[in-house]
Amino acid sequence: MPTFDPASPDAPLDLLGVGFGPANLALAIALREHNDHPAAHPVTALFAESQQCFGWHRGMLIEGATMQVSFLKDLATMRRPTSEYGFLSYLHERGRLADFINHKTMFPTRVEFHDYLEWAAARFGSQVRYGTRVETLRPVRADDGTIVAVDALTSDGTLVGRARNVVLGMGLRPxxxxxxxxxxxxxxxxxxxxxxxxxxxxxxxxxxxxxxxxxxxxxxxxxxxxxxxxxxxxxxxxxxxxxxDDSAFANRIFDPGAVDDFYDAPEHVKQRLLAYHGNTNxxxxxxxxxxxxxxxxxxxxxxxxxxxxxxxxxxxxxxxxxxxxxxxxxxxxxxxxxxxxxxxxxxxxxxxRPADPTALLGELAPLCETDEPGRLKVARDYRVLTSAELRCGIYLQGGTEHTHGISSSLLSNSAIRAGEILDSVMRHRQSGTAEPARSHLATR
Ligand SMILES: Cc1cc2nc3c(=O)[nH]c(=O)nc-3n(C[C@H](O)[C@H](O)[C@H](O)COP(=O)(O)OP(=O)(O)OC[C@H]3O[C@@H](n4cnc5c(N)ncnc54)[C@H](O)[C@@H]3O)c2cc1C
Structure with a gap:
């Protein structure tokens, strides 16, 4: 996969991910599998993660605590069942596939799932800046004034990366x-x-x-x-x-198809569905x-x-x-x-509670559309709706319960969602809506 060249800030990445939890890890996998295809237009990407190394809710890795989602809803299987980044590949590589099958469970311990996530994350080391907290996003304007890229900066103003698309996967806050x-x-x-x-x-x-x-x-x-x-x-x-409630019919609220149903439903139906099925989570x-x-x-x-x-x-x-x-x-x-x-x-x-992206968006925030209660408006492909002046993509992984439903902050749809975001980035690249004019990129 092409990697970021910090010496060349005028060549924006295709995508910069803020946070490297399971959501953006699933995206990194989708990108790599895309780039591995011989006919693919490669997508360049970098991820920033504030923790010093990969970690998934380490403070709650209680011995014996089990996953609340099937292992088949891992980082890749729902999107690509033959992926080499699935939980079964991990088990195979660890020499535990037969033992796990004999165990007859769909719900591994969180300690084991954490090991799986670390195993997958380790394969993306060169694309992740650990110990790097993105504090703000700064617009990069072309000659005509449109914003064609975004700089991600740390609190001391260090440039983490410049990109045409930013994917915010910042998870939950206690x-x-x-x-x-x-x-x-x-x-x-x-x-x-x-x-x-x-x-x-x-x-x-x-x-x-x-x-x-x-x-x-x-x-x-x-x-x-x-x-x-x-x-x-x-x-x-x-x-x-x-x-x-983890019974079969109620569990369908976490299916990929439920995201379509929820997204298309009128607001009062959305509220009703969240109230009916809050007891799944x-x-x-x-x-x-x-x-x-x-x-x-x-x-x-x-x-x-x-x-x-x-x-x-x-x-x-x-x-x-x-x-x-x-x-x-x-x-x-x-x-x-x-x-x-x-x-x-x-x-x-x-x-x-989901991390609030508003502070991070900085000068971009007023260009993002919000609904009556002030929540970001998000398209079905997880791209924030913005004014035409902002030509780069801002995508949300998480914080979209109001638009995409109850699985937004969970693992259930992370593999499928990653594929949908990748498709959207590619679509916009082809249509030129996230393609910066290459000359004279200016920061403001
Ligand atoms: C104890 C616990 C158990 C859970 N178990 C399950 C389960 O079994 N099944 C399920 O579906 N869901 C579960 N969840 C829900 C949980 O939200 C998801 O499992 C998962 O963590 C979502 O992944 P994520 O990448 O969106 O968020 P996170 O895992 O929270 O990852 C976000 C990452 O972004 C980083 N970050 C945040 N802000 C910045 C920034 N500004 N700059 C750089 N990095 C940043 C954080 O350090 C973090 O590593 C559980 C949650 C908890 C707390």
Whole structure:
């Protein structure tokens, strides 16, 4: 694959990817498979990733936690079943294909899937600038004033790359309630494993976990299993954990075809579909895990020594970080009680929100079309709708739930979406709408 030549900033790349998580990794694979075709017009690409090396939600690589999507929805198979970048090729190369088949599961552990992703990412080392956070995009104008390329810059103004198309694959950001500040003993689940490792290795007595979604239940299970002397208090406002609907018909909401259906639907239908099927993904837990937690609670009742406490219809009203722990106040609505819980650490499993690209877009932001609530308007091919002055492509991988539906931030469609973005880049290149006038590119 042609690589970026930093010595030649006037020769823009075809594509620059911001972020190198699974979404842009799937795109890198699609590009390479395109370029490997002898008759292809090669597409030049570079990716910038703020982490020092590839990593997929490392803070939650809990031993035994499994994927919530079939391994067949890997980085490539749905787009090209014969791809050498699929999960089965990985297993074959690792010498585990027969063992995995005997395992009879569609849902590998996250630790194994992470290894698969690292295996794939390692094949793109020369195309990724790790430890590079893109802070802003700066327009590059041709003589006629139109914007024909974009410079991606770091916070100190270093040029990462100049490209005719930018693909923003920046993933999700941890979400915390407004009044919560993290500290040495107050964490979001995204940093769970790293923070636990850094805790002084005293005897741990109590952990409090806030939330009732998958990450919350996984954190509760992990803490209860890993610290056999500690109490774990699960605090949430629901009456109980609700299970994730992964039944066959509901699961079709993650199919590639569902993206078409969702995209074409009127706004009120979109809202309805998101409400109906939110329970496939949001604030829900795998049934196996719910049953495991219930089994533990019940066993502790039998033995008379309870360590796992479910504080339902409850919420944290205050917390104070102390030198050797946290004091947490919990109100329980059902019984109108207030409990004070000194603990070793308070873990917020309060979910994620898509990264907001607005700040990054900088001067380009006013040229991007938005809808009534201020969300970016995005075409079916994931290209942001812009004024005619902006001739280069800005594509979103993620942050498109309002236009493309519930699979936007998930892995389900990453292989297909990557192929659709590549097709769009090629289409625009042929029609000349993302082709810069080569003379006198000027930055502003
Ligand atoms: C614990 C956990 C488990 C999950 N399990 C599943 C699952 O089983 N199945 C499923 O479908 N989904 C799952 N998800 C949803 C998750 O969003 C996807 O798995 C996946 O991470 C989406 O890939 P992505 O590339 O869009 O985002 P990410 O994986 O978040 O990758 C984005 C990357 O962009 C980088 N980045 C961000 N901003 C910049 C910038 N300005 N400059 C440079 N780099 C930047 C980040 O460092 C990151 O590496 C899970 C999420 C979590 C938190």
């Amino acid at each position: 979400y915390l309630p407004e009044d919560v500040r993290t500290g040495e003993r107050i964490w979001h689940t995204s940093e769970l494993l790293g923070r636990l490792q850094a805790l002084p290795s005293l005897r741990h007595r109590r952990f409090v976990v806030v939330g009732a979604g998958q990450s919350a239940a996984e954190a509760v299970e992990h803490l209860h299993r890993s610290y056999p002397e500690a109490e774990v208090h699960a605090v949430f406002s629901r009456y109980g954990y609700s299970h994730a 949001y604030s829900v837990v795998d049934l196996d895990l719910i049953e495991e937690l219930y089994r533990r609670v019940y066993q502790e009742k039998v033995s008379g020594s309870a360590r796992l406490h479910i504080l339902n219809t409850s919420h944290v009203t205050a917390h104070e970080e102390l030198p050797d722990g946290v004091r947490v106040e919990v109100d329980t609505a059902g019984s109108s009680t207030r409990t004070s819980l000194p603990c070793d650490a308070l873990v917020y499993a309060t979910g994620y």
